[in-house]
Amino acid sequence: MTLQERINQGHMSTYQWGIVLLVTSLNLLDGFDVLALAFTASAIKSSFGLSGVELGYLLSAGLIGMAVGSIVLAPIADTIGRRKLIIFSLLLSTIGMFGSAISMGVLSLGIARVITGLGVGGILVGTNVIVSEYASNKWRNLAISIFASGFGIGAMLGGIFAVALQGTYGWHSVFISGGILTLICLVAVIKWLPESIDFIVLKGGSKQQEQLESIANTLRITEPWTQESKDTSQKVQLPVSKLFSPEYRRPVFAIWIAFAAIMFSYYFVSSWTPALLKEVGMTTEQSVSVGMMISIGGTIGSLIFGVLASRFTARNVLIAFTIGSAIVASVFISVVSHLWIAIVLGICIGALMNGCISGLYAINPTLYEAGLRSTGVGIAIGVGRVGAILAPTIAGVLLDAGWEKQSLYMGAGVVMLVATAAVGVLKNK
Incomplete structure (x- = not known):
């Protein structure tokens, strides 16, 4: 039995749960980054005199960086390793966050947002793969769901920091806080995050056994294990074109x-919800x-989602969440005449939609073999971006152009039903 199989079939050690919490803190950066700008959007719009379209471009700038980071940096992870990619991506994010904080115009802020997005995109590729590999079969869906929950925690922190800081210190201070959090995460990753086991095996080399034994000791795996030998002529990184082979084509397009x-x-x-709720009278x-x-x-x-996916198949739970998201989104803005209703529906729509993201993170790594995993995961996330x-x-x-707010939310509901159909194509996992 190989070391990876021991991990898959064994119990989750304290160190393994520590890895889950560490990568969760990295996913927190994604939520903080996106929502920090959403909650400071009004101040930035006023500061730079932006129109709605221009603000939309600025909101999209970081997301463009995330997409490019996921697609371009993902194949690099299958060459240099997941851990090194995460460290490099955290450096980019740190530079981008502090760059956002010192921006004095919309162009410099947009560039800083793209740099931050590049980093976040690369972080998500490596962390999604590592949490999947270091979690046991029994707890993998829950571990990935905890990882995905970091987005919501980071978004909440982005809101808290925006409310607490921008009134007194200006919107720049929110991004300074994000830069400090990113720097702390960088130090933690350098000290504690291990490399992907599958990558170590595929890379081979004289230090392979030593690295695997060190990981086994850290995980407190005392049962004997053997490591399967790999053909030394095998390339560590499989070509991106393999995603379009008959073996992968259908599930890849469905997950995209x-x-x-x-x-x-x-x-x-x-x-957009905070800004649109303000326009309807809040x-x-x-x-x-x-x-x-x-x-x-x-x-x-x-x-x-993680709890349910531990009892039922991740695919079926994900289908249920996409349908629920479509229903709540379709009625959201039309029934928020009272604050308490908006709060309840806000919790519901956030729970359902982020649960869907957890489901995608859980299913995505299972679709690819080891030499293609970071590439496949990263490109899928990039397409999502x-x-x-x-x-x-x-x-x-x-x-x-004059669209009603309710029509926008109904459109989002229809888009979620498209996701329902796509998930239905995937094999039951």
């Missing part, structure tokens, strides 16, 4: 469509509070 549709809907709701504090409830709901939804990029910009264009 599901990612794009779910990310489109979620990023529209999370990015105060700034009330609209930000509802936005934070969406983030809190996202954290809860990820954990609920295309949906996330389009959502804020399209919403801004449609609003400027």
